[in-house]
Amino acid sequence: VQKRRWRIGELARAAGLTVRALHYYEAIGLISPTERTEARHRLYGPECVSRLYRVLALRGLGLSLTEIGRCLGSEQGELEVVVGRQLADLEQRIDEQTRLRSRLQFILGALHRNEEPSIEGLLEAMEAMTMFERYFSQDQLAQLRDRHERLGDDAVKQGEQQWAELLAEVETARRNGVDPTSPDLSELWVRMQGLIEQFTGGDPAIRQSLQNMYQTEDITQASRGAVSPELWAYMQKARSGGG
Amino acid sequence: VQKRRWRIGELARAAGLTVRALHYYEAIGLISPTERTEARHRLYGPECVSRLYRVLALRGLGLSLTEIGRCLGSEQGELEVVVGRQLADLEQRIDEQTRLRSRLQFILGALHRNEEPSIEGLLEAMEAMTMFERYFSQDQLAQLRDRHERLGDDAVKQGEQQWAELLAEVETARRNGVDPTSPDLSELWVRMQGLIEQFTGGDPAIRQSLQNMYQTEDITQASRGAVSPELWAYMQKARSGGG
C-alpha cells in the first residue's frame, strides 16, 4: 500500500505556486502534508493534491483563503451563499471601477489638451467633471466623450479657442454699452448657437442638461472663469430680448 | 499676520479622514503640520489644507500614496504618465473582473440548479465552464446565460431531464442491437434535434461551436459522463446514415 508522495517543490511546480505559498497554506491550516521525512521534509499524498485542486479552484473565483477554508470545511449551502456574495461584491466593484474609468478618461482628455499639464489643471478638470456628473447622466457623459474622441484633440482645442474669441467679442460689446438685443450683435449670437450645437452634438437632452447646469451653478465656476456674472447677465438679456 | 490654524481633529473631520490617517500621511512624508504647540499638538496651516485637497483628489483617482507624493513633488509631464498608467491598469482590472463575473454567474447558475450544492458539483461546473470557454466566445456565453435566465431554472432542469430520458432510450436501442439508421428510431433523432435547438436557441454559430466541442473533446468529459464512447459512436452512425 505504498502511495505516491510529492515533495513540496514538485507539488508547487505542478500547481504553479511557490514553495512559500504552500508553507503559508500549512501555517493557516489550509493544507498540511500527509507526513514528513526524518529530516522534517514535507511529503504530500494524493488527498493533499485533490485538496489543493479545490483550493486553487476556489481561489480562482476570488475567494479569500479564509473563505476557502470555511467552504472546504462546511458541508453544503454555505457554498452557494459564499459564491453569491462573491458575485455581488464583484459586481459592485465593477460598477465603481467603471465609474472611476469614466472619470479618468475625462481627466486624461483634459490633461492631454493642456500643453503644460499641471496639478492645478488636473484639479480644475476634476472639479469640472464633478459638476458635469451632477447634470449629465453616465450615458450622456459617454456620448460627450465619444464625440470629443471622434473630433480629435485639435478640433476640440479649436472649438475652445473659438469660444474664447467669441466671448471676448461679446465682452467688448458689453463694455461699449451696445444693447444686447441690437441687430449688430445677431451674428455673434448665431455663432454662439453654432458652438453650442457643436458641443451638444445637436442632442436636445444634452442641451437641456447644459442649460440646467449654467442656470443653477455659479456662472464663474460653471464656465471655469470664462464668463463673469455681468457678461452672463448681458447674454441672458440678449436671449430673452431676442425671443 | 496671524494665520488660521487647524488642530488635527478639525482637519480630519473636515476632510472626512481619521486622525490616524493624518498621522500616517505625516509619517510617510506626505503632509506635515506647519507647526506644533508646546505640548507637541499638531497645528496645520492653509498650505496644508490645500495640499491635503490635492492628495485627496489624486487618491480619488486611485493613485497610491507613493504615487501621489511623486506627483505633488515633480513638476510636469509625470502627471499625465501616471494618470495614463492608472487608466490602463484600471481597464485591465475591469476586463479581468468582467471575465470573472461571467464565470461566477455561470457557476452560481449551475450551483443553484443542484438540489445539493457541493464542492464536487462546483468543480464539475467549473470544468464544464472552462471547456465551454474554449469553444464559445464571451458573447455566445452571455447569450446562453441570457437564454437560461429567460427560460428559468425549472425549464432548464426539465430540459436536462428530457436529455437524460432521451439518452437512456438511445442506449437501450443500442444494447438491443437496433440499427441506428432504423426508421424505428427516427422519432428519437427528431426529439434530439429539438433539444439541441432548444439549447442553442436556433443560433447556427452556437450550434457549430457545440459541435466542435463534442467532436474535439473526449466525449465522456464533454457530456459530463452522460454519453459513453460507444453511445457516441452509435449516435454518429445514425447521423451519417440518416444523411
Place this chain on the structure above:
DNA sequence: TTGCTCCTCACGTCACGTGAGGTGGC
C-alpha cells in the same frame, strides 16, 4: 565534494484601524 532542494525564522508589503498608556486644554 558540489549543486539543488529543503528547513525555520523573520521582516516587508499598503493604508491605515485599534488599542494601550499617558498628557494637555477648556
Place this chain on the structure above:
DNA sequence: TTGCTCCTCACGTCACGTGAGGTGGC
C-alpha cells in the same frame, strides 16, 4: 475635577516575496 482631544508607540491586516543561515539527498 471631568470629559474631550491630543500624544507616541506598537501590533494587526492579506497572501505571500525575499533573504538569512543552516541542513539533507542524489
